[in-house]
Amino acid sequence: MDTRIESDSMGEVTIPSDRYYGAQTQRSINMFKIGHDHFSPEFIHSFALLKKAAALANQELGLLAADKATLIAEVCDEIIAGQFDDHFPLVVWQTGSGTQTHMNLNEVIAHRAQEKAKASGSKIKVDSHDDVNISQSSNDVFSAIMHIVAAQTWKDKLLPSLIALRESFEKKSEKYSAVMKIGRTHMMDATPMTFGQELSGYAAQLEFAQTCIEQALTSMLPLPLGGTAIGTGLNTHVRFAEVVTQKLSKLTGITFTAAENKFALIAAHDPLVHASSALKNLSVSCIKIANDLRLMASGPRAGFGELKLPANEPGSSIMPGKVNPTQVEALTMVAIQVIGNDFAVTFAGSQGQLELNTYKPLIIHNLLHSTELLADAMNSFRTNCVDGMEPDEKKMREHLDRSLMLVTALNPVIGYDQSAKLAKYALDKNLSLREAAKELGSISMEDFDRVVKPETMVGPNMN
16 A cells, blocks of 8 residues: 655654545544444535635635635535545544544645645645634534534434424324224223324324424534634634634524533533433333334234234244334334433533533434434334324224223213222123123113213313
């Protein structure tokens, strides 16, 4: 392999000749051979977008020559287009400030800009520190990119996936608003409800999760850009924060702002902890909803058997004809992973010492991992399960008619104690409620038929 020698403040480093990165990136490659977790291409592309915004802001403020700013912006566009994805090889498990990934960007941009300048016959020199990194520190820039890439991913992937799943449940709820079934509490028979009412509860859970996520997204919009090393703004133009966030907002279509207090967003990452918590809340809802569908679909003959889920693939290598709720299993596994990721983010968020949290790569890695998993899993769950599921109305009605908890409608007529006696008698004698009422003489059959009507038991019935 052909190599070249580059120098930094610590000495010489040998680098592959065909790589645009420089000495600091190579040192990270050499020193952090830890696992196989890398920042995604999308993360790198968002980072390049931020570097482009910074270059354009510095040009506007008179801190960077127009020809250099143009070159830097052009290279950033190439990176955003995915042309140099293999020039960003660093693992997540590196310096806790993300400095090495930041310098990876700076070095690639500078080297590629220099190459473009040379190819055009220009003698412009573009330096990774003095040009690409004007008014910036890894501490404020990496902290900012954590917010930027999370906000972009939530806007483009997470929220559309969540909204589509919620809307699917809403449509199913309306469609099955008149389908009667028995409700259950403590895994035991309860009073009647409609299948539409049950599904409306799931839609409402997802609506609440969406509200939490939208609130958390809003909290990520203020950025610490312009804070440099610790939040004071040393070595920046007084208007840099304002101008760079304006440029960034225009480039992303998301209204980012300059944080009023940059110290907090460099020393801690409370908005990202809040964001992770919102993902955990969504995961909890997903587990509850998915497991309910699993229970209702259980059987099909030895379980509840009230719900027909799409049969997507064979479920067993030994039992012919077996079909399993695999979409439920995938979604609940993802949700459990997200809850685990949230613990890591929570603990990392608590570990900022003095003016810098040094768990930044871990926080954003886990947050993006959770986001990607949930967005994909909800899409899969919706398209391969929820959209195609149907109630077994015959089975639902059978369970409803056999339920002893229909006796609840008799409470206002014969009282709680007599109703309980009737239900116990029916259970002991293996009778229907009507048969038991007739034998005990608890109520006339005419009154029984008038009062015990499941369709009238799905809402308030007393004035």
